[in-house]
Amino acid sequence: MASTRTTRSAAPGRHPADLVEMGRLLRTQPDAFPAASSQDDAEAKAERHDVVVIGAGQAGLSVGYHLKRKGIDHVILDAAARVGDVWRSRWDSLRLFTPAKFDSLDGFRFPADPDTFPTKDQMADYIESYARKFGLPVRLNTRVEALRKANGRFGVETTDGFYEADQVVVAAASYQKPRLPGFARDLDAQVFQMHSREYKNPAQIPAGPVLLIGAGNSGAEIALDLARTHNVYLSGRDVGHVPFDIAGFLGRKLLVRLVVRGMFHRLLTMRTPMGRKFRSKMHGHGMPLIRTRPGQLERAGVRRIGKITGISDGKALADDGTKVAFASVIWCTGFHSGFDWIDLPVLDEHGAPRHRFGKSTDMDGLYFAGLHFQYAVSSTLVSGVGRDARRVAGWIAAARKG
């Protein structure tokens, strides 16, 4: 079968907004991998498994753990050089907003004081040791470039060979491709801009006022980090916040359990009317602020402004009438699903999978893990992904028997 896929590349001289969108400013550089010399050759040499899992983050590893317990042959493919690199690549000062007692994957406790908030590198090392502890069959430096049907099975085309499987789990996260608003192109090409995914620390950002666009959890936490060295405007609608201090004594000892286990895991699920309502409200708006509190932003000197509606004379116009001059922009505007490599009729008009609790509603044998609100708010959290993974592994086992 001849491949119809072409390698995307970012042409020189493009507007920086295009480069952010195309992934050129990101660490992931698909172009860095050589293409297979011949698609037919690659398919003929296919490596065959019962199940291929795509993604070795917490979601893919959780699926691997449950498949392994059931004795099901599988392989877990990941583009990264090291398990945990998604966490390692996040900004330097990031600590999890969930305390260690809610940061364990199934079968292995997070090795830290349960009431402390792990750093992003501790989390990266934990999931790396999770893969090692259970001997999960992870193949690194293996980016999946296409998923399609081949020879009556699933065909998985990667940068390091071709795989065939009876069943496939996509655990590559819903948050792969930075999303930018249309007016990104109205910015002067000289303005320094990056997506939150590229942000590491204030030293990256030139002197002068910084406009953070998007006031969800990432926007608010990056605003606090940057306010130590820069004048910061945080723009976007108020997404609400957890009504107590999650890092305070009572928060850590008691209240965080109510939020993470009670609300996010048990109450706000696809099986409850409240959960379904919350899900549709959350759609496109993200979670309420979990750890950052509005007063904290104010005390740090972060100036809250409305939603940016456009750019005029080099200034940003907000829907509350504010007009601000800025030297840099950080887009905290979220992500597209980034599933354009799935060459199967299983995605909706927004590129998101049609599924019920992670099982494709269009194609037998295809599953997802770690999707935004896959079953509950906790589906994308460390503490919740195991339940979804267990369910997926159960379906896979049942399909093999049937």
Ligand SMILES: Cc1cc2nc3c(=O)[nH]c(=O)nc-3n(C[C@H](O)[C@H](O)[C@H](O)COP(=O)(O)OP(=O)(O)OC[C@H]3O[C@@H](n4cnc5c(N)ncnc54)[C@H](O)[C@@H]3O)c2cc1C
């Ligand atoms: C800033 C931030 C802070 C967070 N803090 C918390 C927290 O405190 N507590 C909590 O419970 N949750 C937190 N989360 C949510 C969640 O735990 C993380 O987003 C987590 O990384 C999601 O895990 P995942 O396995 O679904 O996806 P990822 O960690 O993104 O892993 C996906 C994997 O798939 C691989 N991949 C992607 N595409 C391909 C492809 N085409 N081929 C091969 N491999 C591919 C990637 O390399 C990656 O390794 C946070 C999220 C963010 C963004």
